[in-house]
Amino acid sequence: MEKRTIYIICCLFLTLTVSAQGTVKQQVTETLRKQILSQADWAMKQAPVTVTASSSIRSQGTIHDFYSEGDYWWPDPANPDGPYIQKDGLTNPDNFVAHRLAVIRFSKIIGSLASAYVLTNNPQYVAQASKHLEAWFVNPATRMNPSLLYAQAITRKVSGRGIGIIDTIHLMEVAQGIIKMEKAANIDKKLLADIKNWFAEYLNWLTTHPYGKEEMEAKNNHGTCWVMQVASFAKLTNNQNLLEFCRNRYKTVLLPRQMAANGSFPLELGRTKPYGYSLFNLDAMVMICQILSTEQDNLWEFSTPEGQTIKKGIEFMYPYVADKSKWSFKQDVMYWNDWPVAQPFLVFGAANFQQNNWLQTWKSLEHNPTTEEVIRNLPIRNPIIWF
Numbered sequence: 001m002e003k004r005t006i007y008i009i010c011c012l013f014l015t016l017t018v019s020a021q022g023t024v025k026q027q028v029t030e031t032l033r034k035q036i037l038s039q040a041d042w043a044m045k046q047a048p049v050t051v052t053a054s055s056s057i058r059s060q061g062t063i064h065d066f067y068s069e070g071d072y073w074w075p076d077p078a079n080p081d082g083p084y085i086q087k088d089g090l091t092n093p094d095n096f097v098a099h100r101l102a103v104i105r106f107s108k109i110i111g112s113l114a115s116a117y118v119l120t121n122n123p124q125y126v127a128q129a130s131k132h133l134e135a136w137f138v139n140p141a142t143r144m145n146p147s148l149l150y151a152q153a154i155t156r157k158v159s160g161r162g163i164g165i166i167d168t169i170h171l172m173e174v175a176q177g178i179i180k181m182e183k184a185a186n187i188d189k190k191l192l193a194d195i196k197n198w199f200a201e202y203l204n205w206l207t208t209h210p211y212g213k214e215e216m217e218a219k220n221n222h223g224t225c226w227v228m229q230v231a232s233f234a235k236l237t238n239n240q241n242l243l244e245f246c247r248n249r250y251k252t253v254l255l256p257r258q259m260a261a262n263g264s265f266p267l268e269l270g271r272t273k274p275y276g277y278s279l280f281n282l283d284a285m286v287m288i289c290q291i292l293s294t295e296q297d298n299l300w301e302f303s304t305p306e307g308q309t310i311k312k313g314i315e316f317m318y319p320y321v322a323d324k325s326k327w328s329f330k331q332d333v334m335y336w337n338d339w340p341v342a343q344p345f346l347v348f349g350a351a352n353f354q355q356n357n358w359l360q361t362w363k364s365l366e367h368n369p370t371t372e373e374v375i376r377n378l379p380i381r382n383p384i385i386w387f
Contacts, residue, residue, distance in 0.1 A: 024351035024359060025387040031363055032384065033119065039368075040116030043109040044128050048135035050106075050142045054098040060159040061150040064143060066103070067160075068167050069095035070152045083157035089272030089333045091373065100167050104375060106136060107170040111382035114177030117184070118384055126184040129177065134191055136174075137198040146202035148211065162211035163218070166225050168202075169379040172232040172287075175199060179236055180385045199233045203242065206230055216249075220267040221281040224254055228284045231291045247292050251302055254285065259308040263316030273332035275320070276339050280377045282313050286345040289352075290386055300352045314349040314358070321346070322361050335373045341366040344380040351387070 052063045059067035071091045073084040110129050117125040135142045151164020182192055206212040207230065215226045227246050234242035258281070260266050268277040289299040289310050303309045320327045321340045332339070346362035349355060369375055380386065 022387075024347065025384060027359060027363075028347055028387075029119065029384050032115075032367060035368060036112060036115045036119060036382075036384070039108070039112035040125060043112045043116075044124070046105075046109055046132075048132045048142065049102055050136050051099045051102060051144045052142045053102065056096040056098075058096065058153065058155060059150055060153075062145070064145045065150050066099050066144055066148055066167070067150045068097060068100050068152050068164060070154050070161070070163070071095065073154045073157075075155075081156075084155045091334065100170075100376070101372075103168065103170045106132060107173045107379070108381070110177040111173040111385065114173075114180045114385050115382045117181055123184055123186040126181045126186055129181060130188060130191060133174075133178070133195055138191060138194045143198075146198050147205045147209070160211070162214035163222060165206065165211065165215040165229070166222055169225050169229055169284075172229060172379055173382055173385065175232050175236040176385050177382075196237050200237045200239070203230060203233050203237065203239060206233075207242070219257065220265075221277060221284060224258070224281055224284040224288070227254060228288050228291070231288055235291055243292060246288070247297055247299065250285075250288050250292065250299060251304070254288070255302070255308050255310070256304045256306065258285075259313055261307065263308075263312035263314075265313075269329055273334065274329050275324075275327060275332050276335060276373075276377060278317060279321075279340060279343055279345075282317050282345050283343055283378070283380065285310055285313060286348050287380055287386075290348045311349070311353055314345055314353075317345070318358060318361070321365075322357075335371065338369070338371045338374050341369045341374055341378060343378075344383055344386075347383045348386070 051066050055063055056067055056069075058069070059065065061067055069092075070084075070086075072086050072088050073095070074087050074090070074092050076082050076085045109132055113125040113129040116122070117129075137143055148160070148165050148168060150160040151167050152161050153159050153164075154161070178192070178195060181187060206226070207216075212226070215222055217223065218226065227249050230242055231246040234240075234246065258265050258267060265278055265281050268274060268281050271277045293299045300310060321343065324340065342362050342365040346358045346365075350359035350362070367381075369378065375381075
């Protein structure tokens with residue numbers, strides 16, 4: 001086949017993909033319009049609340065350091081004054097999670113304001129978002145340090161762990177919201193530069209600190225979420241080297257090592273919450289494809305030598321989302337009845353593979369979940385800012 005013919009075919013494919021994404025975006029926008037504007041009205045009334053607003057006596061950091069405690073760690077009945085012990089999949093309600101909830105709230109605020117700005121082009125949403133961004137990333141009295149030294153600590157065992165880096169996946173919609181608002185006429189250019197500098201510092205920490213390196217090497221959803229976060233923040237800061245690193249890691253590490261031939265994720269299926277973790281890891285892989293794909297390097301179409309593709313992953317999980325009663329693996333020990341919700345893999349999969357049934361299923365699911373565990377594992381709740 002002549003080079004010109006191949007070029008024309010590639011251009012036609014890309015045109016059709018862009019057109020399909022536009023059609024899906026229109027449907028998603030109309031489905032969520034009322035909810036977006038309602039949530040933006042709520043966000044317009046909210047004052048900034050950062051990590052400095054709450055603290056734990058168990059944290060070894062300062063008031064500017066994010067602190068959280070491992071979900072599945074409990075007091076040891078045999079040694080009440082000793083280190084906590086693990087009960088995988090069982091969340092301890094007494095652990096400190098105020099900072100995680102503050103980050104989630106922040107993500108909700110910026111995500112809804114950015115979505116409303118995309119819909120209306122109203123500068124009031126940018127002005128309100130700027131107040132929150134300034135408080136979290138710039139104001140010396142309230143800013144969060146760009147590191148996660150004390151995340152998912154374990155009482156009387158460790159002051160923090162690399163595994164805690166997953167707690168900042170909710171900053172992704174903050175970063176993407178900034179991208180959608182950064183060209184607004186009323187954006188403060190100095191504030192924008194300071195915010196991007198914060199994310200640049202955090203990226204440096206994520207890629208050089210032992211905790212970051214450890215999380216990058218995690219073999220399950222933690223490794224996936226490290227790449228997803230780094231890709232998101234690198235896009236905001238225009239760090240082309242890290243963007244390329246993340247593309248290569250998806251192709252050479254995440255997809256071939258985590259996905260089985262049938263599209264499942266065996267390490268997630270082996271957990272005590274296999275359904276929820278399978279959804280979560282698939283969402284994260286899909287978002288990596290959405291963030292990192294380019295005309296020259298389309299991760300949606302990438303296949304490993306063994307045949308693993310992101311489409312296979314969606315095709316494996318979709319039947320169990322459309323009808324959960326078909327799930328043939330063990331049920332999750334907690335929150336089984338709270339999944340699925342409007343998973344992002346359905347939206348972006350539909351847009352890239354022209355699968356209308358995936359989109360219709362997404363429309364039928366819950367778009368505004370209230371269960372904390374579901375929200376914690378659903379960092380992408382504002383899909384229109386990701387198109």
